[in-house]
Amino acid sequence: MDRIIKLPEPQKELEFPLMKALEKRRSIRKWKDTPISKQEISNLLWAACGITKEKYGNVKCKRTAPSACNAQEIRVYVLLEKGAFLYNEENHELVEIIADDIREYTGTQKMMKSAPMGIVFVADLSRMTSPFLRSKDAKRFSAWVDTGYISQNIYLYCTAANLGTVALSLVDRDKLRELLQLKEHEKIVLTQVVGHLE
Numbered sequence: 792m793d794r795i796i797k798l799p800e801p802q803k804e805l806e807f808p809l810m811k812a813l814e815k816r817r818s819i820r821k822w823k824d825t826p827i828s829k830q831e832i833s834n835l836l837w838a839a840c841g842i843t844k845e846k847y848g849n850v851k852c853k854r855t856a857p858s859a860c861n862a863q864e865i866r867v868y869v870l871l872e873k874g875a876f877l878y879n880e881e882n883h884e885l886v887e888i889i890a891d892d893i894r895e896y897t898g899t900q901k902m903m904k905s906a907p908m909g910i911v912f913v914a915d916l917s918r919m920t921s922p923f924l925r926s927k928d929a930k931r932f933s934a935w936v937d938t939g940y941i942s943q944n945i946y947l948y949c950t951a952a953n954l955g956t957v958a959l960s961l962v963d964r965d966k967l968r969e970l971l972q973l974k975e976h977e978k979i980v981l982t983q984v985v986g987h988l989e
């Protein structure tokens with residue numbers, strides 16, 4: 792049975808002017824050593840790609856981030872001291888993949904290894920079933936764009952919540968995909984690190 796961590800309700804009433812968040816957003820590569828709280832993880836993941844409209848019959852749910860043909864192919868993995876988890880947005884919970892600390896693999900740059908939280912964006916190509924996403928290029932470009940929306944949502948939440956974050960393409964994808972036990976149709980697009988501002 793997979794270990795599940797139920798997340799608290801996201802604090803959707805958190806206020807921060809959008810235009811200020813856009814102005815202040817920056818890539819941050821230095822953090823305090825303090826862990827990210829469960830409430831912050833909840834807020835961050837909901838902001839990233841949480842559900843904003845429940846599914847209705849055959850009509851799929853909607854998330855904070857758009858995705859090509861509403862494929863919702865980007866899955867968000869979270870790397871914490873206590874293990875690596877998959878975000879299940881439907882139940883707003885974390886599902887444990889492994890109980891090991893693999894945060895040092897979030898990025899290859901030395902300063903990334905000390906970040907309190909790693910995030911891995913994985914494209915599940917098997918979810919891209921629309922005829923418009925049939926070609927390899929369509930799948931690849933859409934997965935990058937869809938990841939970008941989620942990544943920017945995280946940037947904006949972090950700006951509003953006094954957290955530092957940076958997106959990373961300098962990643963050992965082979966090592967990370969092995970650790971996360973990804974299947975052939977699951978591709979690592981990008982990673983991101985998060986920590987409290989110094």
Ligand SMILES: Cc1cc2nc3c(=O)[nH]c(=O)nc-3n(C[C@H](O)[C@H](O)[C@H](O)COP(=O)(O)O)c2cc1C
Nearest residue numbers: 816817818819820898900957958959960961962981
């Ligand atoms: C797709 C993508 C990949 C990135 N990869 C890295 C990376 O591997 N390492 C890093 O230090 N910064 C990385 N960055 C951060 C950029 O260097 C940063 O966004 C850019 O310098 C502009 O700075 P700003 O985000 O503060 O505006 C990446 C950004 C994006 C959008």
